[in-house]
Amino acid sequence: MEPLVFKSRDLDETEAFLSEAYAKMRIRGDVENPSTRIRRDMVGPVSIDRLDLAYAMGYDVNPLGKVCLCAVESGTILNHVAGQDEDVFGPGDTVLFAPPEKPYTGEIRRSRYNIVMFDPVLLAKAAAVDPGHSSGPIRLGGYRAVSEDAARHLAHTIAYLRDEVLPYPELTGSPLVVSASAQLLAASVLAAFPNRTHEPTGPELRSARFETVRRAVAFIDDHADADITLTDIAAAARVSGRTLQYAFREHLGTTPMGYLRRVRLAAAHADLLAADPGHTTVAAVAARWGFFHLGRFAAAYRDAYGYQPSDTLRM
Structure with missing residues (x-):
């Protein structure tokens, strides 16, 4: 299948395309550089999109009914899932935008990133390989991986499909390769995010929270002489202010501002x-x-x- 390619500097045209291809979008404020570049490739039931937006754009997404992953290369993305704290995604993050059944909103800020989407039925098929698996849909919990290693493995899986499978028509045209690729991605998602086949353990949760504290501490140490706020620190740590407060209390026995x-x-x-x-x-x-x-x-x-x-x- 030929890739879908969209390039434009017309904001109305871009807004209409994005709203049709993904969900309701609105480009914010005055835009100095309206450049947009999007490419969508398909590996069977899996779509892998590469987007480069040189401006800030808000989004408002009703439940997609799909697993929607995001791998950020540059810029930042603010994401708010209904009923949860706002989170901040930055370079190097590979996250779940939201569980397939939940709405979410947010803002993309001059970001280059990948979006990977597929039907949740692939998760059930991947989980069925496990002899102890009980039939039924898989419900993902949380939007960050249970550990740094799990997030890294998922990022490597996406990069492998994007760079080692998509460029070769003889591979994307092979039913066996397509099926194996979809299974590999679904298995990586099951290993990365909480679900009934893989609940995060205490050590995994502590590891994720420690990584949050590590990023925040590095930012504070480097900017202690500047006028920084809790919001600035949370953005650098790529979490909400509340999540950051909990992590600092757990690992350092103080608050971010107390540490500052x-x-x-x-x-x-x-x-x-x-x-x-x-x-x-x-x-x-x-x-x-x-x-x-x-x-x-x-x-x-x-x-x-x-x-x-x-x-x-x-x-």
Whole structure:
């Protein structure tokens, strides 16, 4: 089957095409670069789309009745599944937009990404290979993989189909290859997302949450001298603010903003140790790291280091 290719710089034409090919879309605000590039290939019952949108676009999707995966290469995607927290997908993420039976909304922000779609019946066929499987539809839970390894395996499966199967007509024209490709993808999805054939274990959940904290901590450490908010940190960690709060409580026993204050306090301590008391004041160092109330800064500093910031400056 010949691929479907769409290229346009006409926003009305693009909006109409996207709404017809996927779901209701609306391109937001003034667009400096209206470039759109889309390519859809088919491997039997599986569609693999490559999209490159150079602008921000909102979407509003009724239940598709299909498994819809997203692998982000660049940019960010904000996604909100009905009844769940908003999540942020970024480069390297391979996620489920939503369970097939749930509506979702969101915004694509100047992103290049892949969308993979197929009928959920493929999941039941893949699960039926397991002798312990009971018949019936498979219900996926959650939209992030149960572990980093599972997400990586799913991403590799999508890349394999996209790069090693789709370019070769002799493969896409073979019923055996098409069937094996669909089975491989469905099995990878079952291994990646919670469902009745694979419920995430405590260690898997803790691993996923730790990875969230790791991304957030790296962002905070690199931007502690900037005016950052909980929203900024959550976006960098690719989760909602609430999810980030839970992860920090579990792994670090504090909040993201509490950790940020801790990092800034340590930076202020280092500056005071290195400063020349003849040319630097405690107030100046405190302000440099976002502490504008000297009394609160001194109290927090004393709790952390056991003495006053002025004592450190004179060391």
